[in-house]
Amino acid sequence: EAEVAQSPRYKITEKSQAVAFWCDPISGHATLYWYRQILGQGPELLVQFQDESVVDDSQLPKDRFSAERLKGVDSTLKIQPAELGDSAMYLCASSWDPGSDNEQFFGPGTRLTVL
Amino acid sequence: AQSVTQPDIHITVSEGASLELRCNYSYGATPYLFWYVQSPGQGLQLLLKYFSGDTLVQGIKGFEAEFKRSQSSFNLRKPSVHWSDAAEYFCAVGIYNQGGKLIFGQGTELSVKP
Numbered sequence: 001e002a003e004v005a006q007s008p009r010y011k012i013t014e015k016s017q018a019v020a021f022w023c024d025p026i027s028g029h030a031t032l033y034w035y036r037q038i039l040g041q042g043p044e045l046l047v048q049f050q051d052e053s054v055v056d057d058s059q060l061p062k063d064r065f066s067a068e069r070l071k072g073v074d075s076t077l078k079i080q081p082a083e084l085g086d087s088a089m090y091l092c093a094s095s096w097d098p099g100s101d102n103e104q105f106f107g108p109g110t111r112l113t114v115l
Numbered sequence: 116a117q118s119v120t121q122p123d124i125h126i127t128v129s130e131g132a133s134l135e136l137r138c139n140y141s142y143g144a145t146p147y148l149f150w151y152v153q154s155p156g157q158g159l160q161l162l163l164k165y166f167s168g169d170t171l172v173q174g175i176k177g178f179e180a181e182f183k184r185s186q187s188s189f190n191l192r193k194p195s196v197h198w199s200d201a202a203e204y205f206c207a208v209g210i211y212n213q214g215g216k217l218i219f220g221q222g223t224e225l226s227v228k229p
Contacts (some may be wrong), residue, residue, distance in 0.1 A: 004158075018213070031214075033216065040120075040221070040222075041209070041222070042205050042219030042220050042221050042222050043159070043205075043217070043219055044219070048214050050182075050214070055214045056213065056214050056216060082141075090157070091158055103161055103164065104217060106159040107158050108155070108156075108157055108158045109156075109158050111156065
């Protein structure tokens with residue numbers, strides 16, 4: 001069964017360092033989402049791509065976060081510099097297209113700890 | 116503004132007992148509603164979804180949910196809980212005019228007593 005792949009699964013870094021997360025969506029899925037899940041809370045959308053274009057990045061802290069999906073397939077989320085408050089699970093999801101009636105398939109996530 | 120509320124942060128039930136997890140939403144149009152389950156350290160798995168039609172929807176692992184428009188609710192139920200159901204459960208609403216993004220509730224952690 002096709003799955004969304006994410007790496008690394010765990011990342012420990014010191015504040016002010018740069019970190020990057022990678023996501024490979026299910027083949028053929030045009031829409032890709034990055035969510036952040038703080039411990040004890042539900043996921044919150046950071047950025048959404050339709051193919052290689054950003055559709056929604058209204059909740060992305062653009063002073064330190066960046067995201068790209070250059071060829072409309074896999075995607076990278078970067079944080080520079082990392083802050084203590086960035087410690088969270090970063091989840092990637094993909095779907096066939098952006099309609100709400102399309103199921104989003106989630107990857108296993110990357111657990112980030114900032115020391 | 117759109118929002119999802121899960122009033123119960125943590126619920127404990129005995130194995131074999133019935134389960135109901137509450138979810139209330141705030142959304143100005145017909146909602147698309149979802150229930151996801153998350154095991155520790157894992158991603159989210161879809162249990163079931165409601166788009167239209169029959170207000171009682173069946174999902175995987177023996178779960179069902181009922182959409183009640185008058186109460187703005189979409190409660191998740193299971194007649195007999197198994198120890199393997201212990202996990203975090205999230206209710207979400209899909210925002211169709213904002214690219215389909217999901218707005219999640221805070222989650223309900225389910226513990227199962229033997």
